[in-house]
Amino acid sequence: MTKKHKAVALISGGLDSLLAVRVLQEQGIEVEGINFYTGFCVEGHTHAIRNHDKDKQKRNNALWSAEQLGIKLHIVDVIEEYKDVLLNPKHGYGANMNPCLDCKIFMVSKAVEWVKENRKNDFDFIITGEVIGQRPMSQRKETMPIISNESGADDILLRPLCAKNLPPTKPELEGWVDREKLYGFSGRNRKPQMALAKQFGFTDYASPAGGCCFLTDKNYSDKLVDLWDARGSREYEMDDIMLLKVGRHLRPKPAFKLIIARDAGESKYLEGYRKQFVTIQVTSHNGPLTMVDGEIKAEDYDLVAGIVARYGQGRDAEQVEVEIAVPGEEKQTLHIKPLSAEQVSVEWHV
Amino acid sequence: MSHYKLDARRMLCPMPVIKTQNKVKELAEGDILDVICTDPGALSDIPAWARINGHKVIANREIDDELIITVRVGG
Ligand code: SF4
Numbered sequence: 001m002t003k004k005h006k007a008v009a010l011i012s013g014g015l016d017s018l019l020a021v022r023v024l025q026e027q028g029i030e031v032e033g034i035n036f037y038t039g040f041c042v043e044g045h046t047h048a049i050r051n052h053d054k055d056k057q058k059r060n061n062a063l064w065s066a067e068q069l070g071i072k073l074h075i076v077d078v079i080e081e082y083k084d085v086l087l088n089p090k091h092g093y094g095a096n097m098n099p100c101l102d103c104k105i106f107m108v109s110k111a112v113e114w115v116k117e118n119r120k121n122d123f124d125f126i127i128t129g130e131v132i133g134q135r136p137m138s139q140r141k142e143t144m145p146i147i148s149n150e151s152g153a154d155d156i157l158l159r160p161l162c163a164k165n166l167p168p169t170k171p172e173l174e175g176w177v178d179r180e181k182l183y184g185f186s187g188r189n190r191k192p193q194m195a196l197a198k199q200f201g202f203t204d205y206a207s208p209a210g211g212c213c214f215l216t217d218k219n220y221s222d223k224l225v226d227l228w229d230a231r232g233s234r235e236y237e238m239d240d241i242m243l244l245k246v247g248r249h250l251r252p253k254p255a256f257k258l259i260i261a262r263d264a265g266e267s268k269y270l271e272g273y274r275k276q277f278v279t280i281q282v283t284s285h286n287g288p289l290t291m292v293d294g295e296i297k298a299e300d301y302d303l304v305a306g307i308v309a310r311y312g313q314g315r316d317a318e319q320v321e322v323e324i325a326v327p328g329e330e331k332q333t334l335h336i337k338p339l340s341a342e343q344v345s346v347e348w349h350v
Numbered sequence: 351m352s353h354y355k356l357d358a359r360r361m362l363c364p365m366p367v368i369k370t371q372n373k374v375k376e377l378a379e380g381d382i383l384d385v386i387c388t389d390p391g392a393l394s395d396i397p398a399w400a401r402i403n404g405h406k407v408i409a410n411r412e413i414d415d416e417l418i419i420t421v422r423v424g425g
Contacts, residue, residue, distance in 0.1 A: 037365075037368060041364075059395075059398070060363060060367070060391070062364075063364075063395060063399055063402065066402045067398055071402070073403070074371070075364055075367060075371060075399075077365070
């Protein structure tokens with residue numbers, strides 16, 4: 001009996017990786033999935049935070065894809081290692097803070113590492129859902145060999161959806177997979193993928209607009225850069241990454257910014273930070289919980305209380321009561337007039 | 351068969367799933383793991399993860415905003 005060959009697939013949760021796996025399954029290849037969690041992935045977290053997102057996107061698309069395909073999925077936490085990719089990308093950034101090419105190289109190299117660590121499971125090659133020309137930065141004809149080489153995967157990296165546009169890889173040369181039954185997709189047009197999805201009977205798949213992570217989002221990237229500038233250092237922790245997705249961010253002074261919850265879900269989420277951060281809450285009226293990130297001085301209390309009051313139901317009142325809680329100290333109560341809309345400078349919005 | 355607990359409170363998905371996965375790797379077939387978490391996303395993600403990887407969620411409870419998801423290793 002001939003040996004059944006095994007591949008590990010990078011699963012992002014999007015349509016392309018879903019199709020890439022199915023194409024190989026059709027050829028009798030056994031596949032397991034691997035998904036890397038950088039901390040910036042679109043999958044997961046924020047859906048738990050904001051109220052209006054609660055019904056939307058409850059599922060994790062990487063898990064969903066694996067379930068559709070009937071494959072195992074290994075999720076790997078790469079938060080720490082990813083910092084170096086984001087902070088020092090050899091190939092630079094895309095339109096925003098997305099280091100896509102370095103990110104792809106990193107993920108494939110992690111898959112190579114994983115295959116070595118799991119040698120007993122006998123994986124023969126790695127597959128991705130990459131398509132030439134699909135993304136301006138990382139998925140171009142010139143970048144495909146860069147990813148293969150720099151990741152150390154070399155000829156065991158197969159892209160089933162665009163293999164026909166690339167030189168044959170080991171799985172094709174060795175006859176483990178039939179190159180003729182692979183695809184030659186290229187360009188930004190998604191129609192061929194959609195047709196293939198239909199052929200395979202996939203419906204309800206995820207199609208994220210930007211990329212697989214928040215770093216392709218301008219707003220998010222701006223907040224990240226603001227945070228680095230304000231701190232004078234590009235270090236970041238998981239809490240920083242999360243907090244950039246929560247609330248309205250206003251920086252009235254260089255030394256600190258306010259994170260103002262936009263709904264009850266976000267207020268509840270920020271509650272968890274009360275022990276670590278200065279928090280501000282209007283107590284005479286309904287209003288959002290606000291967190292201070294950075295160094296705030298007592299002389300700034302009136303200003304921040306006035307801003308926070310602007311975002312609560314007491315915004316038109318003559319005076320509201322605001323509580324400022326510094327961890328480990330007695331709460332302070334202030335009575336102030338909320339700022340008017342004009343007084344909240346647009347410049348403060350991060 | 352042993353009974354274990356995993357604290358995944360305040361973690362947001364997929365971290366509770368990753369922690370569960372890594373803990374389950376150390377356990378034996380038939381062991382029971384209670385995952386305590388606060389992200390409601392875990393209510394769909396942990397069962398999905400279990401279904402895919404051959405384990406079973408045998409109970410879900412909610413106590414004071416905390417969710418306890420009980421996984422049986424190996425189904
Ligand atoms: S969008 Fe994000 S996760 Fe996807 S390749 Fe680019 S940097 Fe990596």
